[in-house]
Amino acid sequence: MNSGEDITSVPSACLKAFLLYDDFILARRAKGRLEEAAAHCGESDCKVHPWRADLLDEPALADAALADALDAELMLLALGHTVFLPSPVQRWLEVWAACRSVPDAALALLTPPRASSATTLLASELEALARRHGLTWLASFHGATGGDAETSSAAMLADLHQREHVVTPVLRDVLAGPVPYRFFGLNE
Numbered sequence: 110m111n112s113g114e115d116i117t118s119v120p121s122a123c124l125k126a127f128l129l130y131d132d133f134i135l136a137r138r139a140k141g142r143l144e145e146a147a148a149h150c151g152e153s154d155c156k157v158h159p160w161r162a163d164l165l166d167e168p169a170l171a172d173a174a175l176a177d178a179l180d181a182e183l184m185l186l187a188l189g190h191t192v193f194l195p196s197p198v199q200r201w202l203e204v205w206a207a208c209r210s211v212p213d214a215a216l217a218l219l220t221p222p223r224a225s226s227a228t229t230l231l232a233s234e235l236e237a238l239a240r241r242h243g244l245t246w247l248a249s250f251h252g253a254t255g256g257d258a259e260t261s262s263a264a265m266l267a268d269l270h271q272r273e274h275v276v277t278p279v280l281r282d283v284l285a286g287p288v289p290y291r292f293f294g295l296n297e
Contacts, residue, residue, distance in 0.1 A: 126182065136187045140157045166195075185218075186217070193231065206239075
């Protein structure tokens with residue numbers, strides 16, 4: 110009945126994310142946010158496998174990283190110092206996307222908040238890769254500038270809760286319905 114696979118190695122409610130980074134602080138924030146999101150969604154465990162992007166220049170390390178990433182459900186790139194994907198990283202991502210064992214894997218980019226418009230080029234490059242390989246593109250996110258993940262998430266949640274109950278003048282006009290056009294009828 111068992112085909113040789115060890116089915117007890119990974120719990121069923123476990124998110125496996127592969128974190129490819131070039132900025133340690135950004136990677137630490139990303140790991141914290143992933144673990145927090147998994148806990149919030151009821152995931153019993155979140156396995157984050159971080160790898161430095163520059164290690165992919167070495168073929169043996171690139172192969173080891175690929176073996177580690179094949180069953181990842183989320184490929185998160187935390188890139189704070191990269192404007193264009195280096196060719197070893199680009200090739201590695203292409204191989205991972207083609208050989209992955211999770212058909213509905215997702216790809217996301219986390220950049221620092223002070224990122225320049227060049228980050229848009231990086232995001233569009235990764236979005237194109239996601240489209241080519243049928244990956245879910247989760248867009249480009251900016252890391253928080255200060256505080257830990259729990260503080261910034263709590264602040265965001267409080268802000269959303271406050272906005273939920275506010276009716277702005279524009280929203281009030283939209284809810285009131287359409288304004289009849291003046292001088293549009295024949296007998297006005």
